Amino acid sequence: MQRITSLACAAALMLSSSAMAKEFNVVTTIKPLNLIVSELVQGAATSEAILPPGVSPHDYALRPSDVKKLNNADLVIWVGPQLETFLTKLMADNPNSFALTQQAGIHFLNYASEEKDEAHHDDHDHDHDHDHDHDHEGHEGHEGHDEHAGHHHNHSGLNPHFWMGPKQTIEAANVITEALIKHDPLHKNVYLANLSTFTSEVNQAVNELNTELKPLSGKGYYVFHDGYGYFEHQFGLNNLGHFTVEPDRRPGAKTLITIRKSLQDKQAYCVFSEPQFSPAVVDSVTEGTGVNIGTLDPMATNVKEGKGGYVRFIKELGQSFAKCLK
Template sequence: MMQKNKWLQRALFASALMVAGQATAAVVTSIRPLGFIASAIADGVTPTEVLLPDGASPHDFALRPSDIQRLRDAELVVWVGPDLEAFLTKSLTPVAANKQLSVAELASVQPLLMKGDDDDDHDHGHDAHESEHGHHHGEYNMHLWLSPAVAKVTAIAIHDRLLELMPQKKDKLDANLRQFEDQLAQTDKNLAKMLTPVRDRGYFVFHDAYGYFEKHFGLSPLGHFTVNPEIQPGAQRLHQIRTQLVEQKAVCVFAEPQFRPAVINAVAAGTKVRSGTLDPLGTGIALGKDSYGNFLTALSNQYVSCLK
């Protein structure tokens, strides 16, 4: 009898663990901006969690055992792809194919991809040190979440995948997608208006992350300090930037919250150029229905406050 009770307790404990595991199942995104899109689509359906803590960079993150467990328990894992988040490739091997979504590998995203720095930036020259490490990003610019067009396609893909996994939630998922698309269209209009007055102002960014956003809104970047933020720019690149700053071609130089290299201050010292900060990861913006629009708006404000 005691033996039977023990067995029963163990069985109850195991099923409680399973229920607890199911309760914590969520959409897990690699980075916060993908969390903004996912949380809008999954709102009221399943929670959304972000793997990378604020302040961490997807370029050099290392997973903890608890992170690997979260990936395995996830309802769906959404990431950019191996060119940006190489640290995820191995850990996603045991995760079922229908429970992971790589944005860069979506057929509908492929035509929207922009070439990486080595292909479209000939006029700024290259340090040997940089080109040698340029492959870190692969052939394409992987900062896809900064493109409203890619965000829309990503939202549709997350909706479709969650619909496969939870067909009983169809009405809610459909309504969430419609709301996301409407809000995105409205935000897009508002930001185009807001950014128009600063479109022709030249500036430098710290790393090659903003191409999709800049192209979409017609901004005028003069270049960037580095392709891969883990690698300090070489002397030749710094000299070129310094020359353009002295000739007053740039109004502003932007750092990032994740990377505040002294090199930016040093290059801008003694010139009239202003310093700003661009946050490509939306640090501190809470996940929710409006968070992707809030993120694009915050980024636009960061541009305008320095360029105006």
């Protein structure tokens, strides 16, 4: 009898350990999103991004291995059809799909509402269909606009780059935590504790960044892409405009002339490039103006993942602005 009981115990142990071995598995899309999710699931689940760091979500083509990962995931967390268009069809009938732009509780910005300079209104809405990192579809600032005129009409004017706004990131973290608890209730307490830690660490970073960036709010600059609205909004930065170019193709002459004139008039302190773009264009526009050149990386390409990853990312972004504008 005792032997049967001990066998039953052993079998029960084996069952429970195999159940434990099947860890709750979350799949995300871009690295910045995974920086957030990986901190929320720590100690309870695994999370991985399917896009290699620095790859644009707009023209990404899913590989068979990606499709397998997405289909096997217990939960797929993505920004939404405004960013990862390649997922729209695949996720349409997936009960484990969780698109952030379709959730209440996150205050997304619209391109029009963050507009400060009416002159750039046209390319605002136009640019948003293309991620601000290496989407080389031949944009030429104000020129070449009509050739893609119909390309973004299936999207609203929603700006999907929420991860650059700490406020929206905390809202997203709350919404994601609710979804995690719903799909994996066993680890509810771990998720809630992780959310609490994440929120206080992000808030602390925001306080530090406020101290650093508030004094710079009067200093104008130009960016390569109109992708930083959330960060600029939160910290009151003074973006004078943007121009979108292919690394190997000259941007529209009108855009370059406008920017160069502004630089000569000493309106701007800085022009920001991005790691994925050839610096030659920036060099040609800024030559002889004495203006600073900085680099912004919206995709967290070189940020180390793991504990504190998201905070490292926004601090790095803040330091890039501060260094160039001081």
